[in-house]
Amino acid sequence: MRRTPSRRVLAATLLVASVLAPMAAIPATAVNAAAAVARHDRGDEHPPQLGHQLTARLDAAIEKVRRQADIPGVVVGLWMPGKGSYVRATGVADTATGEPMTTDKFFRIGSETKTFTVTALLKLVDDGRIGLDDPISAYVDGVRDGDRITLRQLAEMRSGLFPYSADADFVHDLLSDPSRTFTPEELLAYGYKHKNTFAPGKAFEYSNSNLVLLGLVIEKVTGHRVEDVIERQVLRPAHLRHTLFPSGPEFPDPHPRGYTNQTLSGEVADSTDWNPSWAWSAGAMISDLHDLRRWAKVVATGELLSPETQAERLKTLPTGFPGLSYGLGIFKSGGWIGHNGSIPGYETVTVYLPSQHATLVLMINTDITDGGQEPSSLLARAITQIVTPNNVYDRPLPTRQETRTPGPPSL
Structure with missing residues (x-):
């Protein structure tokens, strides 16, 4: 694995955050047992594979990126109705033992968590319990300019609130003790030390602070933990039996080891085994290949939402990054709709292409960038250049925010 001196800021997506807390409190052992039964029941069946020539091209492209970017292990799922599927695992799940990567692993999904949190929020909109244009001050006190920042702007990443995960003290505190448990209020306090970066709605800036606040809104309105709300209102209706919001570092088996250079x-x-509480409703969740396959279509087509609310979700706005637009906890890149995630040691991409009803899911066990680019994005680009050349996943969401230094921002 590469060693670099960069001091990247964890953005859960850290994204991020990256990045991507349990369902709430199901013990990992119980999740393990339930997962084993469910996998036996469903058989993990796949439609016919893509043709031999296309499969060979994908095999070669994925292996080339994996080796060049020094990615330990890769899981890929591609489903294209009418053409077939491609489901592969390559590389290793554990660099110490050489255990091969397999397609049945649980992964930390970082900022893909945002799609679940925003879906829970939008269900409250459908129920008439909140409005997208309500100010955050109606639900959470102490937010700078909170009477002008709306829930919509938080979900769109257009609030102007400084990202707590870009604060130097936060980075130091987290990396000094990755097992530490953070509360949402503690996280937001790091961001509140800084002035807002722009007036509400005037620009795009990816910020985990936005999604932590939306998690608090969900809790305030429902009177329940956001983990429990997501479980009851999102995971169960979507029939996702292998997706969870951990309360701490628990991680159901089987899972790969994750590797990062986001260290002091x-x-x-x-x-x-780092504690993802620092990412909470912005990036703490865990899932697997088959749940993410199901989730990609649910999010992109709005299966859990009213048509009106889904239409609001899909009103994506420019981000300042060519080819990338962002809506309510969702992005569009090359026609693909979904989200990516990055949290120390893991990266994922889950996207759906409506024009071909195609689904792509990627999961890897490192977040170490290659030439300043996230390795999961390099893989997604290489794959889509082959299978959907007119719809290339070309400009990924900048889920990781670099330490702020003079000069142009880096992705």
Whole structure:
């Protein structure tokens, strides 16, 4: 694994955050047992594979990126109705033992968590319990300019609130003790030390602060933990039996080891058991290949929402990054709709292409960038250049925010 001296800021997506807390409180052992039964029941059946020539091209392209970007292990799922499927695992799940990667692993999904949190929020909109244009001050006190920042702007990443995960003290505190449990209020306090970066609605800036606030809104309106609301109102209706919002570092088996260089020293570390509480409703969740396959279509087509609310969700706005637009906890890139995620040690991409009813899911066990680019994005680009050349996943969401230094921002 590469070692670099970069001191990247964890943005859950860290994205991010990246990045992507349990369902609420189901013990990992119970999840393990339930997952085993469910997998036996469903058989993990796939439609016919893509043709031999196309499969060979994908095999070669994925292996080329994996080796060039020094990615330990890769899981890929591609489903194209009428053409077939491609489901592969390559590389290793554990660099110490050489255990091969397999397609049945659970992964930390980082900022794909945002799609679940915003879906829960939008269901409250459908129920008439909140309005997208309500100010955040109606639900959470202490937000700078909170009477002018709306729930819509928070979900669109257009609030102007400084990202707590870009605060130097936060980065130091987290990396000094990755097992630490953070509360949402503690997280927001790091961002509140800074002035807002722009007036509400005037620009796009990816910020985990936005999604932590939306998590608090969900809790305030429902009177329940956001983890429980997501479980009852999103995971169960979507029939996602292998997706969870952990309360701490628990991680159901089987899962790969994760590797990151987001450390105080810049040395590569095993981050498998780091506590994702720092990402909470912005990036703490866990899922697997088949649940993410199902979720990609649910999010893009609005299966859990009214047509009116889904239409609001899909009103994507420019981000300032060519080819990338962002809506309510969702993006469009090359026609693909969905989200990516990055959290120390893991990256994922879950997207759906409506024009071909195609689904792409990627999961890898590192977040170490290659030439400043997230490795999951390199893989998604290489795959879509082959299978959907007119719809290339070309400009990924900048889920990781770099340490703020003079000069142009880096992705």
